[in-house]
Amino acid sequence: MKNFKYIYLVIFLAAAGCSNDEFLDREPTDILGEEQVWGNEDLVFSVLADLYNRLPDYQGLENWWEYTNFDEAFASNAGDYGRHQNQEYSYGDWGMWDYAYIRDLNLFIERCEAATALSTESKASFLAEAKFIRAMVYFEHVKRMGGVPLILESMEYDYSGDPTYLQYPRAKEHEIYDFVIAEMEDVKDDLPNGSTKSRATKGAALALVSRAALYAGSIAKYGQLTPEVSLPGGEVGIPNSMADAYYTTALNASEEVMSLGTYELYNQDPDKSENYTNIFLNKSSNNEVILAKDFLVQGRTHGFTIETIPRSLREENTSGGKLNPSLNLVQSYELLDNTFAELPTKDASGNPIYYDDPMEIFAGRDPRLLGTVIVPGSSFRGKKVDIWAGYKLQNGSVITSDQLGGQAQLPGSSSSVQVVGFDGPIDQLEWSAQNGFYLRKYVDTSVGSGQRGTGSAVWLVRFRFAEILLNAAEAAFELDQLDKAAEYMNQVRRRAGFPVDLTPSEIDFDRIVHERKVELAFENHILWDKKRWRLAHRIWNGVSTNLTNNPGDALAVSTRVFGLKPYKYYEPGSPNNGKWIFEEFVPAPVFNAHRFRLGNYYSFISDGVRNNNPKIIRNPNH
Known part of the structure; x- marks a missing residue:
């Protein structure tokens, strides 16, 4: 009976509507006519705002994965490993x-x-x-x-049949x-x-x-x-x-x-690395930005920080750490004396260089490096980011774990200790620093910006x-x-x-x-x-070469994404025990050249x- 009641109601309403010609002549209330729009400046602007919002960005904060298509970054997300495995660009790309x-x-x-x-x-x-x-x-x-x-x-x-x-x-x-x-x-x-x-x-x-x-x-x-x-x-x-x-x-x-x-150039913070970072975070007093896609103006946020925040600091358990800047990019930041140099991992004899602190290997370089990349030993949101690959023993073997922050016993020890960072790197463990780095640029420092219910309002700078x-x-x-x-x-x-x-x-x-x-x-x-x-066909030429030793050369081939593993050296009694050494490597999913x-x-x-x-x-x- 219930279904019949609904049918009768529809028939009654239809009949009632047909009996009143004025009902059929009423203007729709959910559609605005041209005269209404073009007679109201606020409505005109709403149309214009939609046109602004449709501007395309090949790489942007709403599609983080596109930043990993070349040699700037590695995609620490299993569904995107293909970007490093069979990278012959399609003629239709971009x-x-x-x-x-x-x-x-x-x-x-x-x-x-x-x-x-x-x-x-x-x-x-x-x-x-x-x-x-x-x-x-x-x-x-x-x-x-x-x-x-x-x-x-x-x-x-004109529907004439001739569209020429x-x-x-x-x-x-x-x-x-x-x-x-x-x-x-x-x-x-x-x-x-x-x-x-x-x-x-x-x-x-x-x-x-x-x-x-x-x-x-x-x-x-x-x-x-x-x-x-x-x-x-x-x-x-x-x-x-x-x-x-x-x-x-x-x-x-x-x-x-x-x-x-x-x-003018943004120049408000005495720390040059923080100053560079804040170009992209500070909206209130920033005369450097000329044009940006400001999500907050549109009444919405984005998930870039959710996807890229360091693993150990993430606010959601389902993401984080997906965008790892490459060693190719990191070593491009020159020394402050205007010269170029590889990161010093070995001495002239080929022996490892030992560091008291992992940050020392990056010392004396262009401050924009630390404003762009979270490197081993650095901090984010006031907390140390825990990037290290394990203990390296005197014989060259490595004690590590396949779990972030995992523990194991070291030789001569009867108890377990942490043997890998809570941020990686661990080979093929997605959403972590698989190649030893995290992104700093554009990653929001505001608490809550890494949560799906909140998101980030950091703007995308276009000019x-x-x-x-x-x-x-x-x-x-x-x-x-x-x-x-x-x-x-x-x-x-x-x-x-x-x-x-x-x-x-x-x-x-x-x-x-x-x-x-x-x-x-x-x-x-x-x-x-x-x-x-x-330059594109010359530097991304399909040849699997080693990491260039001349990062200032515009023609240096750079077809694979490299990483850097920091190890704690373990040799009790040695003056180098507990110090840091570094090794360049190619992440396991990277097995084909761009x-x-x-x-x-x-x-x-x-x-x-x-x-x-x-x-x-x-x-x-x-």
Whole structure:
């Protein structure tokens, strides 16, 4: 009977509704019409906020695993070991072809231009912001795909059976860069000078010009090293003759950011390592950040700290410790006398070097190392992180455990003692420091940020002033303005803690590459920098080599992720008993070298895209 009662109720309500014409004519209450949206600035901003939120980040705080695709880090998560086991990059990796997004932006711009209820000031601001987002989206396309169709108006199908009028060919690669640059120059003065970090500003528009022009200049210059990575129509590849003009644009845009007086290097903490860390944690008084994805502004948090916090300090039992920075990166941090050196694990005779404290092996290096990486012996959240691999005996054997903090008996002892750290490293024990390191950068120090019910509100920095200085240094170097190149690079290095400047004669391509590597580590630059310099196929060449002994060499092959095991030395009666020794190693899941092929410089355009539009030609080497 109960079911019949429900049926009768539905019939009654339907009949009652049909008997009243006014009911059918009522406006829906759960859908806003265009007039309602474009008559209310708050509603317009809510639409714009969604467009901001869709900006893509190949590497970011919501997808930690992408940081482990190259040589910056190891993925201490069993489901991601494949990133180190069969790493021939797919032609489709990091690709993008999102014209639904571009259509939404074009529609927003058209409707904003047609709106009559908005103030002149608000209308100009909304338009400038939407054009900034659209330029960012086209920049994301071109750095992945090369030239793409440049569509600047919404298109509608007329259902005539002939869709050819909707089919646009690919623009030349340089035309997309030119559009991004020209669009930002056009709208920059309609944007505020500062006052926000999560929305477009004049500084953000100029930062995009700085980065885009630098990329285009690099492709124009270094693309000549890979002539087979080009297309005769210019959809891929930029003429070498355009390089200097792009470098000049990049330098001018960078210097215009400097002249705004809005941005400066963050330099508030006397401890240089902590100062560097706090660039990414301190939101309240930070004039270095130009544009960031601020999750708290969106009323949400993320789980990056949950996934990456050291194992012994985690606040959830189901995660932690998944991202281990590589020894490749760690040894790239030079000494404070401006020289490069391997970590000293052995003396000239090949014997182990003994240390009283595990931190000693990292002493005298660029402070950005400890601001980026949690190394053996260091602390986090006021607690010592327990990274050590076991006891090394005189005969070379090791006493350890397959359990974190595990215990065993040492020779000559009748009781058990701890023989491995509570943070690892233990081979193939996921969610621990499998290669001897944890990430420090972006990991939240706030209690509760490692819990799923709370999460972290640390922002993802997209543009910051240090990058602008390095962009300017690189552009000036390429234009043979070495005095400027040295001054801009040295500003970044002085803030880092280097007591002696580099001279103009010491600025070379290797220095440009290195400085970006350490200053911008884990900031979604590694892939795009190596691609634009045409270095990627040379350093990730598929050959399983040893760890380079020249970390300052831009061409040093780095195809496998290395680690560092700290051991306590055990030889009672020896002056070295209880001291620390270190051994470089390759984590067990790393058994294949990264291989970047020429076809990886530009991603694959899907068969579906090309079938729908025969004017779209393939990328080279696909």
